[in-house]
Amino acid sequence: MDRPPVVALDEVSKSFGAVRALSGVSLRLLPGEAHALLGENGAGKSTLIKTLAGVHRPDAGQVLVDGSAQRFTSPADALAAGIAIIYQEPTLFGDLSVAENVFMGRQPLGLGRRIDVATMHARTSELFSRLGVRLDPARPARGLSIADQQLVEIAKALSFDARVIVMDEPTAALSAHEVQRLFGVVQALREQDAAVLFVSHRLDEVFELCQRATVLRDGEFVWSGELSTETPDSLVRRMVGRELSQLFPKQDTTAGEVLLSVQRLTREGVFTDVSFDVHAGEIVALSGLVGAGRSEVARAVFGIDRPDGGAVVVRGRKLKYGSPTAAMAAGIGFVPEDRRQQGLVMDASIERNTALASLGRLSTFGLLRRRSERALAQDWAVKLRLKFAKLSDPVGVLSGGNQQKVVLAKWLARGPSVLIVDEPTRGIDVGTKAEVHRLLSELAGQGVAVLMISSELPEVLGMADRVLVMHEGRLVEELSRADATEERVALAAAGQVTR
Amino acid sequence: MRNLLRWETALVFLLIVVALTGQVSTDGSFLSGGNLFYLGLDIGEIALIALPLTLVIVAGEIDLSVASVLGLSSALIGWLWNAGWSLEMILPTVIVVGALCGAFNGLLVTRLGLPSLAVTIGTLALYRGLALVVLGDTAVADFPASYTSFGTTPVPGTNIPYPIVLAAILAVLFGVALHASSFGRSVFAIGANEEGARFSGIRVKRIKLSLFVLAGAVAAIAGIVYTFRFSSARADNGVGLELAVVAAVLLGGVSIFGGKGSLFGVLAGVLLLGGLRNLLILQDTSTEVLTIVTGLLLLVSVLAPSITRRVGTLRKAAS
Numbered sequence: 006m007d008r009p010p011v012v013a014l015d016e017v018s019k020s021f022g023a024v025r026a027l028s029g030v031s032l033r034l035l036p037g038e039a040h041a042l043l044g045e046n047g048a049g050k051s052t053l054i055k056t057l058a059g060v061h062r063p064d065a066g067q068v069l070v071d072g073s074a075q076r077f078t079s080p081a082d083a084l085a086a087g088i089a090i091i092y093q094e095p096t097l098f099g100d101l102s103v104a105e106n107v108f109m110g111r112q113p114l115g116l117g118r119r120i121d122v123a124t125m126h127a128r129t130s131e132l133f134s135r136l137g138v139r140l141d142p143a144r145p146a147r148g149l150s151i152a153d154q155q156l157v158e159i160a161k162a163l164s165f166d167a168r169v170i171v172m173d174e175p176t177a178a179l180s181a182h183e184v185q186r187l188f189g190v191v192q193a194l195r196e197q198d199a200a201v202l203f204v205s206h207r208l209d210e211v212f213e214l215c216q217r218a219t220v221l222r223d224g225e226f227v228w229s230g231e232l233s234t235e236t237p238d239s240l241v242r243r244m245v246g247r248e249l250s251q252l253f254p255k256q257d258t259t260a261g262e263v264l265l266s267v268q269r270l271t272r273e274g275v276f277t278d279v280s281f282d283v284h285a286g287e288i289v290a291l292s293g294l295v296g297a298g299r300s301e302v303a304r305a306v307f308g309i310d311r312p313d314g315g316a317v318v319v320r321g322r323k324l325k326y327g328s329p330t331a332a333m334a335a336g337i338g339f340v341p342e343d344r345r346q347q348g349l350v351m352d353a354s355i356e357r358n359t360a361l362a363s364l365g366r367l368s369t370f371g372l373l374r375r376r377s378e379r380a381l382a383q384d385w386a387v388k389l390r391l392k393f394a395k396l397s398d399p400v401g402v403l404s405g406g407n408q409q410k411v412v413l414a415k416w417l418a419r420g421p422s423v424l425i426v427d428e429p430t431r432g433i434d435v436g437t438k439a440e441v442h443r444l445l446s447e448l449a450g451q452g453v454a455v456l457m458i459s460s461e462l463p464e465v466l467g468m469a470d471r472v473l474v475m476h477e478g479r480l481v482e483e484l485s486r487a488d489a490t491e492e493r494v495a496l497a498a499a500g501q502v503t504r
Numbered sequence: 505m506r507n508l509l510r511w512e513t514a515l516v517f518l519l520i521v522v523a524l525t526g527q528v529s530t531d532g533s534f535l536s537g538g539n540l541f542y543l544g545l546d547i548g549e550i551a552l553i554a555l556p557l558t559l560v561i562v563a564g565e566i567d568l569s570v571a572s573v574l575g576l577s578s579a580l581i582g583w584l585w586n587a588g589w590s591l592e593m594i595l596p597t598v599i600v601v602g603a604l605c606g607a608f609n610g611l612l613v614t615r616l617g618l619p620s621l622a623v624t625i626g627t628l629a630l631y632r633g634l635a636l637v638v639l640g641d642t643a644v645a646d647f648p649a650s651y652t653s654f655g656t657t658p659v660p661g662t663n664i665p666y667p668i669v670l671a672a673i674l675a676v677l678f679g680v681a682l683h684a685s686s687f688g689r690s691v692f693a694i695g696a697n698e699e700g701a702r703f704s705g706i707r708v709k710r711i712k713l714s715l716f717v718l719a720g721a722v723a724a725i726a727g728i729v730y731t732f733r734f735s736s737a738r739a740d741n742g743v744g745l746e747l748a749v750v751a752a753v754l755l756g757g758v759s760i761f762g763g764k765g766s767l768f769g770v771l772a773g774v775l776l777l778g779g780l781r782n783l784l785i786l787q788d789t790s791t792e793v794l795t796i797v798t799g800l801l802l803l804v805s806v807l808a809p810s811i812t813r814r815v816g817t818l819r820k821a822a823s
Contacts, residue, residue, distance in 0.1 A: 329703070
């Protein structure tokens with residue numbers, strides 16, 4: 006442990022206008038370690054990563070590589086110094102092969118400056134074998150799973166002889182199996198003496214993978230040290246600076262009448278013969294692996310996609326296929342999976358986003374009542390304890406958790422009787438997560454039927470009255486709150502159900 | 505939003521500069537009542553078509569067939585007049601046909617999911633071709649003076665031409681629709697994030713279709729204005745006018761990528777473009793140069809946002 010750090014940040018500060026994103030933060034990455042970077046959203050993790058990546062230049066303090074101060078002016082400088090960043094969702098060139106993506110711009114050349122494809126493929130295969138994974142270098146990048154795309158990026162980082170690899174929430178969109186494979190790759194990287202900086206909100210993964218951690222809060226350095234002496238609770242306390250009463254506070258409610266009934270819903274090639282009911286006052290979780298068809302069922306119920314057969318019935322009335330307007334009129338609200346693309350208009354203001362699903366009821370003869378619009382946004386901002394400067398600020402400046410609150414506000418403003426939430430706490434900090442859980446629980450208490458899609462088992466088990474499990478487009482298991490265990494849900498999700 | 509306001513301030517400033525330069529370089533005839541009347545006449549059609557086109561572009565689409573719809577409606581007026589129809593019958597018919605042309609564009613874009621750029625380049629040629637089929641190479645000019653005087657005399661007691669009055673009324677309607685109604689809010693949302701708009705229950709296809717219908721109908725109205733102003737119904741009326749209209753809208757600060765813009769900016773853009781063209785005409789500039797200037801303005805207005813952004817980052821980097 007006395008080895009000098011490969012890369013270190015020394016008292017780094019960075020401000021954007023009046024906002025201080027980092028103030029005097031230090032970080033030491035040792036060779037061969039997996040180091041977790043922890044903090045709530047808005048704690049400064051992204052700024053820190055971008056400083057390492059050469060995107061931001063620090064206002065004060067310095068970045069040290071092998072003990073010597075660096076001045077990165079571009080991401081290329083950082084990469085040349087051996088620092089590579091793997092983003093949550095890599096952007097590859099879809100039409101080019103895996104190998105061409107790895108060697109983009111530096112393809113090995115043969116006779117007459119033609120690209121030497123054989124050498125390029127061989128070198129790519131060698132990189133993958135160093136990582137202990139198999140991937141065909143010749144196949145096009147299009148169609149690779151997100152997990153495989155990350156592997157391509159990691160191989161690319163290795164080809165630059167990167168000694169520090171930063172992974173920004175790499176597991177958010179991965180299935181359990183893919184997460185394990187990624188952990189194997191991290192292990193391989195460590196054995197080659199590289200340092201891995203691992204950013205994740207999933208504490209169980211952090212404890213499984215990492216040896217040391219650094220915690221940030223509100224742009225300030227809080228703690229750094231060995232994880233062996235820590236517990237999830239102690240880490241959460243460091244991150245939020247307060248005790249969390251309970252992470253998943255679903256109260257018991259008595260289920261009322263059936264509000265949402267999905268009957269034999271089918272969309273060819275996507276999901277088949279899916280039937281379930283959600284009662285008033287109930288939270289039903291739709292669980293399963295990423296790609297099992299959960300989000301697709303939700304989209305069809307809300308009318309974004311057109312089903313090929315079956316019915317969606319709300320309070321006894323069958324909905325028109327493929328019409329979000331009809332679904333909304335029947336009282337369905339939908340908090341979608343992808344906040345940035347589907348949930349919000351990032352350039353538009355907080356108040357406009359909050360009002361976006363309620364334009365009809367905020368208008369008289371088609372003319373928008375601006376005062377009512379602002380009042381609505383103000384009202385929900387207070388109710389959901391939104392952290393913001395001005396309601397007229399673009400929603401894009403908010404942290405992830407606060408953005409998610411705006412999406413929730415948009416739908417709650419309509420007073421829905423059925424609320425579908427798809428990954429409601431993905432990528433948001435622990436504090437906001439608890440608030441979202443409390444909110445969903447309260448809604449159920451008020452008689453709303455909640456359908457929740459989540460990839461996080463603790464969330465599913467803590468929140469749901471019933472757990473439905475999907476596997477390859479079919480509903481394979483239904484478990485009551487009492488019967489649902491992590492093991493049974495995971496088994497069903499993997500398709501191991503014997504009825 | 506703040507960027508937009510700054511751009512509009514710049515436009516107003518530019519307008520003043522053009523007006524003053526014009527006034528000085530023409531020894532005071534630029535801002536004379538007579539010239540303003542002709543300036544007004546000259547920008548009438550551009551101002552009219554720019555209104556619905558602003559909404560189309562804010563919604564992230566484009567309609568390049570507007571000038572051809574103008575030509576088709578002009579040809580149709582001539583043909584129906586020759587066929588003995590009364591103008592009271594002709595004018596509503598022409599507007600309906602314009603709306604149908606727009607609906608055809610809109611249906612191809614929304615139902616078949618084709619890019620509006622490709623669709624309306626196609627219908628740009630198609631509608632112009634139809635106009636030639638309808639009226640051929642001939643011109644029809646024997647319209648009653650009660651209609652053609654509409655384009656040659658100002659509103660009594662002023663120097664304001666009638667087409668500008670019409671454009672002003674429509675500008676108020678379109679301005680309210682874009683900036684103060686739930687419809688306009690939806691248009692902005694569609695342009696900024698179409699998927700997000702759909703996930704918020706906004707009827708994206710229906711709204712886009714209605715915008716194309718509006719563009720077609722208003723282009724037909726512009727065709728009526730054009731025909732009576734020159735007292736001549738011809739199939740090649742308004743060839744190339746779409747260039748000027750798109751240039752005016754983009755110059756007015758509307759983002760070609762959708763989601764940003766204001767009708768006030770577009771009106772300033774129309775005035776600036778019209779003023780510059782008028783000034784060049786006063787100085788006996790050739791039409792080729794006019795087209796070049798229009799094209800350059802279009803480029804400048806598309807480049808301006810990225811240039812200001814780059815200057816912004818440079819400044820930030822320097823500080």
